[in-house]
Amino acid sequence: MLGKAHIIAHDFVGDPLYKIRRLILRTEVAREAQPGQFVHVQVAKGMDPLLRRPISIADIQREAQEITLLYRIKGKGTEILSEAKVGEELSLMGPLGHGFTLPARGELILVAGGIGVFPLLPLAKAAQEKNLDVSLYWGGENKGFFTSSGLDLWQEARIPVFLSSMDGSIGEKGNVLDLLKKQVGSRLNHGEGATQAAQSEVLSVAVCGPQVMTQVVSDYFLQKGAAVEVSLEERMGCAVGACLGCVCTLKDKVSGRIYRGKVCKDGPVFKGEEVLWDYEG
Amino acid sequence: MKVNGKIEDNYENYTEKSKEDIDLTVELGPLTLRNPIITCSGTYGFGDEYAPYCPVEKLGGITLKGLTPEQRLGNPLPRLAETPAGMLNSVGLENPGLEDFLQSYLPKVRELPTTVIANISGFSLRDYEIMANAFQAGSGIDAIEVNISCPNVKHGGMHFGTHPDSAQEVIALVKAKTNLPVIAKLSPNVTDIVQMAKAVEQGGADIISMINTLLGMSIDIERRQPILANKVGGLSGPAIRPVAVRMVWQVAQAVNIPIIGMGGILTWQDAAEFMLAGARAVSIGTGNFVNPLAPLEVLEGIEEYCRRHGFAAVSDIVGLAH
DSSP states (O other): OEEEEEEEEEEESSOGGGOEEEEEEEOTHHHHOOTTOEEEEOOOSSSSSOSOEEEEEEEEETTTTEEEEEEEOOSHHHHHHTTOOTTOEEEEEEEESBOOOOOSSSEEEEEEEGGGGTTHHHHHHHHHHTTOEEEEEEEESOHHHHHTTTHHHHHHTTOOEEEEETTSSSSEESOHHHHHHHHTHHHHGGGSGGGHHHHHHHEEEEEESSHHHHHHHHHHHHHTTOEEEEEOOOOOSSSSSSSOOSEEEEEOTTTOOEEEEETTTTOBEEEGGGBOTTOOO | OEETTEEOSOHHHHHHHHHHHSBOOEEETTEEESSSEEEOTTSSTTSSTTTTTSOGGGSSEEEOOOBOSSOBOOOOSOOEEEETTEEEEOOOOOBOOHHHIIIIIHHHHHTOSSEEEEEEOOSSHHHHHHHHHHOOTTSSOOEEEEEOOOTTSTTSTHHHHHSHHHHHHHHHHHHHHOSSOEEEEOOSOSSOHHHHHHHHHHTTOSEEEEOOOEEEOOEETTTTEESSTTSOEEEESGGGHHHHHHHHHHHHHHOSSOEEEESSOOSHHHHHHHHHHTOSEEEESHHHHHOTTHHHHHHHHHHHHHHHHTOSBGGGGTTTTO
């Protein structure tokens, strides 16, 4: 879909210090959108910046024909977007990309680093509808960050949330991998080695966050035999797979072939086991 | 259909009516297009990526992503950097390679309901020869654009495009190996664009396309290093348009073969500038990223422009600014 979306709401989530904005749009995109997909938004009326901005879909209200976007004001593009007013229209392409797989059964662990939590809520809600056992492990800087990044949305949805903060002001002190090791590590240990196949049928993991965090969490759960999906982020040009600006490097598990995946079209969600994180060249 | 001086939204009605009025076809030497709007190589994938947003059958033609004999993974990331009214890219000719293209992509490309131009690149004359041999009349490809101007790979592409003798040689070789119309894509990163244009004409090029991206750089001042992993990249977008229009103007005066003009076209006014400067057709690249409907809007605007000024055919406006 390429068209206009009406701005229904646009405000700060919590403390403006954290610069997290909530943008609710009425758009046809709501009809088709799947967890993990994104939209490509035209932010500037002029030519600086020239390109659209890819923003993940943070909530889908199909009946109301609305989607919620959460984003952090970080640069020129998001700065301009933050000025858009309720009642105005934005040019939108979407829904775009290949989203998360909803597991058929078992447990789904969601792992987020910082604002990487945003695309995970639609997946959590879909899992809930399917009566899957779903929980979120979320790392961030401090208490203010969580309350300003939509923690209440998770609480309203009654999804179990486990937090880790760098300063210890909320949840466990430390990073999200430490939290995971402490909270779920012990019950996963029997999954190592021979029972990997069995484990991947019951435990699925979806990860989104900064690349280093995503990589270590993905590797951790892959070692435990879980089925891991990761959502990647890259600078995008076209967002439809035409310009090859946002590729990642993948390795086919079976053939061993190394190839490029388009984060915008083949992703942003990929199988953790197929991503070559440190490929140079 | 015109309502209160504005183009009505209903595109179907509009084109059906306007086709009676304005002759849209363009003759580019041996290559005939249904209308003068093409999409640029490297911005339109293999032709179906934008299909959900812009109907392929409305386009005069599309140019495929650049191909080389062997698969290329391209450059490391970041490959994109935004600049005012433009962007830098350093994709580095990532492509599946000739064999995989023929097997996995060509069957779909062949079905595209428009003129399809293959873009070929190489690192040696032998590479260009292999690529030219692969595309002949009846192969599903309608013309070959020879990329002698890629700024993003070492020791290839642009070398051929910045030395007149090399450019002439590579075009002559491709021309000898294929029976398809041959388009030479010129680099703006030269001292004398006219000299290059004359060289490819001498080499037997049927058509010139111009311009490729301008070599540029952007630096992250906080990290104190270039944004692009490749350090330099090709600048595209409206920022380069005046340079492109000037070069089309100069080349149009100096050669007898038709020109496809490109470089920063977003709107029909931009396209009109190129045509008035001497381009018989225009190509839209980075503009697709901003507005996937740009090719259609440009076409509608050019038609309306012709009607408003009393031209019966789009080709009537070519070179009128000279």
